[in-house]
Amino acid sequence: MKKAPIVTKNVPLCWLVGLLVVGLLGAQLSMVAAEESAEPKKLNPYTGNAEAIQQGRALYLQTGCSGCHGPGGGGGMGPALLDDEWKFGSDDLTLFKLIKGEIPQQTMPAAFGGVLKDDEIWKIIAFIRSLYQGDPNKIDW
Numbered sequence: 001m002k003k004a005p006i007v008t009k010n011v012p013l014c015w016l017v018g019l020l021v022v023g024l025l026g027a028q029l030s031m032v033a034a035e036e037s038a039e040p041k042k043l044n045p046y047t048g049n050a051e052a053i054q055q056g057r058a059l060y061l062q063t064g065c066s067g068c069h070g071p072g073g074g075g076g077m078g079p080a081l082l083d084d085e086w087k088f089g090s091d092d093l094t095l096f097k098l099i100k101g102e103i104p105q106q107t108m109p110a111a112f113g114g115v116l117k118d119d120e121i122w123k124i125i126a127f128i129r130s131l132y133q134g135d136p137n138k139i140d141w
């Protein structure tokens, strides 16, 4: 059986190679785009770590988070932290940015970003996660 020639006289090889490259690039780009809009990532190294949660709790009380969110996260002037309602989203990156003061629309004070180290913010988030009483199916951290 004779194979049909892939390259015909009318379609030069370089043209086919070019098409292939464009196709591969396109596929890769759409994969990057898909990754960016993909599921929220678990970024916090301290989630579920009992020692970090204790430290996070101490930081939460010292830094004055409790003034607005209540010592147990039940809310007050600020929203409750133990339910499954989140103004900007529930994932690690969103909470991190909010506490760091990097969400432009936030009304929560941005000043904590200058006071807390990144590591301390993650410990506080681990503490906040430990308070959660919402729907377990909504956990994305």
Ligand code: HEC
Pocket: 060, 063, 064, 065, 066, 067, 068, 069, 077, 078, 079, 080, 081, 085, 086, 087, 088, 089, 095, 098, 099, 105, 106, 107, 108, 109, 112, 124, 128
């Ligand atoms: C002056 C009051 C105030 C203080 C102090 C404060 N927050 Fe907030 N916080 C808010 C408000 C208001 C929101 C609602 C989001 C917004 O509008 O910016 C919020 C939202 C949040 C959320 C998301 C809750 C949700 O339901 O969307 C987290 C988590 C959070 N704060 C953590 C902290 C931590 C940690 C600290 C201490 C470092 C802190 N907050 C200190 C007022 C405060």
